[in-house]
Every structure is written in structure tokens, then in C-alpha cells.
Amino acid sequence: MAGSEPPPPLSPALTRNQGLVLDLLRTVGEPLGAYAILDRLRSQGLRAPAQVYRALDRLAALGLVHRLETRNAFVACTRGAHPPQVTVFVLCDRCGAARELADDGHTAALAALARRAGFQVLGGRIELRGLCGRCGRMAASESPDDEDPGP
Amino acid sequence: MAGSEPPPPLSPALTRNQGLVLDLLRTVGEPLGAYAILDRLRSQGLRAPAQVYRALDRLAALGLVHRLETRNAFVACTRGAHPPQVTVFVLCDRCGAARELADDGHTAALAALARRAGFQVLGGRIELRGLCGRCGRMAASESPDDEDPGP
DNA sequence: GGCGGAACCGTTATATTATAACATAACATT
DNA sequence: AATGTTATGTTATAATATAACGGTTCCGCC
Numbered sequence: 478m479a480g481s482e483p484p485p486p487l488s489p490a491l492t493r494n495q496g497l498v499l500d501l502l503r504t505v506g507e508p509l510g511a512y513a514i515l516d517r518l519r520s521q522g523l524r525a526p527a528q529v530y531r532a533l534d535r536l537a538a539l540g541l542v543h544r545l546e547t548r549n550a551f552v553a554c555t556r557g558a559h560p561p562q563v564t565v566f567v568l569c570d571r572c573g574a575a576r577e578l579a580d581d582g583h584t585a586a587l588a589a590l591a592r593r594a595g596f597q598v599l600g601g602r603i604e605l606r607g608l609c610g611r612c613g614r615m616a617a618s619e620s621p622d623d624e625d626p627g628p
Numbered sequence: 629m630a631g632s633e634p635p636p637p638l639s640p641a642l643t644r645n646q647g648l649v650l651d652l653l654r655t656v657g658e659p660l661g662a663y664a665i666l667d668r669l670r671s672q673g674l675r676a677p678a679q680v681y682r683a684l685d686r687l688a689a690l691g692l693v694h695r696l697e698t699r700n701a702f703v704a705c706t707r708g709a710h711p712p713q714v715t716v717f718v719l720c721d722r723c724g725a726a727r728e729l730a731d732d733g734h735t736a737a738l739a740a741l742a743r744r745a746g747f748q749v750l751g752g753r754i755e756l757r758g759l760c761g762r763c764g765r766m767a768a769s770e771s772p773d774d775e776d777p778g779p
Numbered sequence: 780g781g782c783g784g785a786a787c788c789g790t791t792a793t794a795t796t797a798t799a800a801c802a803t804a805a806c807a808t809t
Numbered sequence: 810a811a812t813g814t815t816a817t818g819t820t821a822t823a824a825t826a827t828a829a830c831g832g833t834t835c836c837g838c839c
Contacts, residue, residue, distance in 0.1 A: 546697040567747040595761035596718045603754050610746030
């Protein structure tokens with residue numbers, strides 16, 4: 478139909494839906510559930526969960542997004558290409574932020590530990606929960622109560 | 629065998645529903661979803677998901693069962709009392725078995741790593757997926773195909 | 780011996796997350 | 810053009826999890 482070609486944001490080798498989902502996650506920077514993604518992409522024409530899940534499956538297989546199992550949410554990878562699963566996530570209980578850290582060899586060491594028990598490791602990602610720096614300081618200094626992080 | 633020796637099952641301080649769920653998980657030995665637990669306890673009078681989830685919440689808080697985030701399933705703890713989360717799970721993709729291993733200090737080391745990034749760790753459990761010894765051998769020797777573990 | 784509170788219980792209803800299944804469209808390769 | 814492959818759009822449904830309500834039991838206590 479109309480000559481509508483959105484060239485700038487989309488990453489190459491990705492289909493339209495995959496590009497939309499990846500762009501959104503990169504822009505937002507924090508974890509989003511599949512239905513939150515869907516809601517934000519309705520204006521771009523997405524209508525059904527399956528469309529989002531399919532795009533997420535592909536992006537995850539490419540290592541461009543990671544699934545956070547403890548939150549049932551998805552986040553764009555913030556480290557360049559990295560060998561499969563050499564990454565640790567830390568997730569803030571208070572503000573929901575997710576941060577991806579280099580795992581410093583722990584995943585490999587854990588795989589070796591498992592192997593000693595006769596188990597062959599094929600995957601797995603480490604997710605730790607707690608408080609990010611900002612929320613930790615607020616919780617410690619202000620008082621032992623619960624508030625949203627301010628502006 | 630029968631006699632009158634029920635020493636392993638019911639833990640003290642548990643309510644009826646909690647005891648039923650814990651016994652079931654201990655007997656089965658492998659991870660079960662909440663609805664699978666419910667189905668197997670209908671004969672004991674349980675009827676609604678909330679009953680199972682409540683029992684599981686309490687048992688998890690006591691450290692008697694663990695939740696496997698990557699499977700949305702629950703498994704009885706196989707190691708005696710242990711400090712919070714000093715445990716690694718390895719989960720077999722093929723037969724579904726779960727095994728709990730001592731973490732050899734990795735969780736603590738990871739917490740230290742996170743702390744260096746300004747993050748205060750409050751919890752988290754490591755789950756690795758792959759093949760257990762038995763399934764790994766079958767996959768390697770027999771052929772590169774997919775069968776259920778024998779009877 | 781009756782009164783509050785706490786913890787658990789059972790139940791219904793609903794929210795949230797994820798897949799199945801199927802027909803169509805787009806595109807590259809023959 | 811016929812074909813195979815991949816992605817798409819759509820509907821329906823499965824699987825997992827929680828909210829909300831009222832009732833019961835038990836325990837401490839005055």
C-alpha cells in the first residue's frame with residue numbers, strides 16, 4: 478500500500494514484529510511482561526499475545542533479549558554479544574530495575590560443579606533479588622518503610 | 629515393612645494441609661506444579677488452588693520446599709536445614725528430575741560480586757538446566773533422538 | 780465463661796501468563 | 810508458476826496464580 482518504510486530504529490535481520498519488540502525493550506530499559514509489551518504495541522498493529530511471544534522467542538534465541546524467570550518478564554540485553562549465559566541478573570524488589578552483570582566465571586564454575594555430580598549443563602541463568610543501590614540507600618536512611626522511589 | 633513407623637513424614641508445627649502437601653512432595657521426590665499437587669490431593673479433600681498455594685507459601689518460607697522458577701513447580705528440600713539459598717538446582721530437560729546440590733560458596737561469591745556493583749542481595753536461587761547422568765548417557769550412546777526414559 | 784485476636788480454612792471468582800491450532804501472506808529458490 | 814520455508818494474524822484455550830469473602834478453631838486473657 479502506502480510507501481511506509483520505517484528504516485531507522487529496526488535492527489537488521491529482524492522481522493517487523495521482532496524489531497518492534499526489541500526497540501520497545503531497549504527504549505524502556507527495564508523488564509516488561511509480554512502483555513505489557515502487547516499493550517504498548519497495539520498502536521503499531523499488534524493484537525494478540527502469540528505475536529509478542531513469537532517475537533520474544535526469536536529474540537531470546539538470538540540473545541538479544543533475556544527472559545527473567547523470577548518475574549515472568551523480558552528485558553533487552555545490555556551487554557554486547559556475549560557467550561551464552563555468562564551473565565548474572567540482579568533485580569530490585571523495590572523499583573523493579575534489572576541489571577545485567579558479567580558473571581566472573583561463576584556460571585562455568587557451577588557447570589563444572591554440576592558435572593562432578595554427573596549432570597551435563599546446557600543452560601541456565603542466574604537471577605538474584607534484593608535492592609539496587611538507590612533503593613538500598615533509601616530503605617536504610619529514611620526509615621524501615623515502603624515508598625516508591627521518588628522522581 | 630509397614631509396622632508402625634511414620635517417622636519421616638509429617639513435620640511438627642505444620643497444619644493438615646501443609647502436611648499433606650509436604651508429604652506428597654517428599655513421596656514423589658520430583659517437582660510438581662501446584663495444580664498437579666491439587667489433583668493428587670483431591671482425594672484428601674482439597675478442592676481449590678488457593679489451598680495448595682497457601683500451604684506452599686508457608687512451606688517455602690520454612691525452607692521445607694523450594695520453588696523452581698524455571699518450571700513453575702515445587703519440590704521438597706532434600707538437604708537438611710540449610711542456610712537460606714545456599715543451594716543449586718540442576719534440572720533435567722528430558723526426564724524432569726531435579727537435584728539439589730551444595731553450592732560450594734558460589735551464591736555467597738555472587739552476592740559479593742553484586743555488592744561490588746552496589747546491589748544488596750536478599751535472595752535468589754540458582755537453577756541450571758541440562759541432562760542428568762542417566763539421560764545424558766542415553767542421549768549420547770543410543771542416538772541423537774528423543775525417547776522417554778524407560779520403565 | 781465470654782471476648783478479642785490470630786491463623787487457618789473453604790469457596791468463588793478472577794487475574795495473569797503462555798500455547799495450541801489453523802489459515803493466510805510474503806518471499807526466495809527452483 | 811510450483812514449491813518450501815518462514816512469518817503473520819486470529820481465535821480459542823490452557824496453565825499458573827491471586828483476590829476477596831466469611832466462617833471456624835484455637836488460645837490467651839480478663
